[in-house]
Amino acid sequence: MSYPATGPATWFVTGTSRGLGLELIAQLLRRGDNVVATTRSLERLETALGSADRSRLLPLEVDLVDEAAVAGAVEAARERFGAIDVVVNNAGYGFLGAVEEVTDAEARQMFDVQIFGVWNVLRSALPAMRARRSGHIINISSILGLTAFPGWGLYCAGKYALEGLTESLAAEVAGFAVNVTLVEPGYTRTDFLRGSSLGLPSSTVDGYDAIREMTKTHLAMPGTQLGDPVKAATAIIGVAVSGKAPMHQLLGSDSYGLAKARIESLTNDVEAGRELAFTTDVPHA
Incomplete structure (x- = not known):
């Protein structure tokens, strides 16, 4: 059982000072x-929470790329509340620009947050979940992890990259009774598309008028x-409470429509390449 049948659950949530993460912890x-x-800014989180009851809140300013800091945050969580029941890796931001325009530094920063930060949290949280056989x-x-x-x-x-990491993780920890879910929202009315959460290339290249x-x-x-x-935050809570969500939990009718279109397109590609694919096998003796 990954979610406690009685009493409060303990959640460890990253990226909580705005958007979906803020709404999730408020609920x-x-x-x-x-x-x-x-969060990267305790001041911003405290301001955003307003008059919310903080008696069951442990706010922590953490750089997710700092492995030691993440380990310290997970330990602080256990010291305050005991076992962690649910981890939500939510921290992230958008970026709009042509592939050619993305600098090495911009690419590395994205992967620091989307992948290496997540990996730091997983390395710190999983040992106790495996030992407890719950989480x-x-x-x-x-x-946009599917299309x-x-x-x-x-x-x-x-x-x-997050999708591949998560699918492998799910298979690895299934035997330890640890649930793993990918949540795949579509466009949501947060500040994700505002300057505070959306990166743009430091310089642009002529010719990409459609992208501009x-x-x-x-x-x-x-x-x-x-x-x-x-509703999205409520759905995420429902995923954890029920423990019955599919591996890929889409949120939004737009997300569903785009996923179905991607499946059809990928199926067409697979079948179109079938004949050539079969020519590369070693011949049977």
């Missing part, structure tokens, strides 16, 4: 659960997205 605190909330890892991916669009290459690269236009469209999008962050 968890209202439920009466214990919440360990990591739930929820990695917040995106529909791709021009201008989103860096973000997709990070989310595709797409960037302008996305920067004007906040407030019009289809997804409701309140």
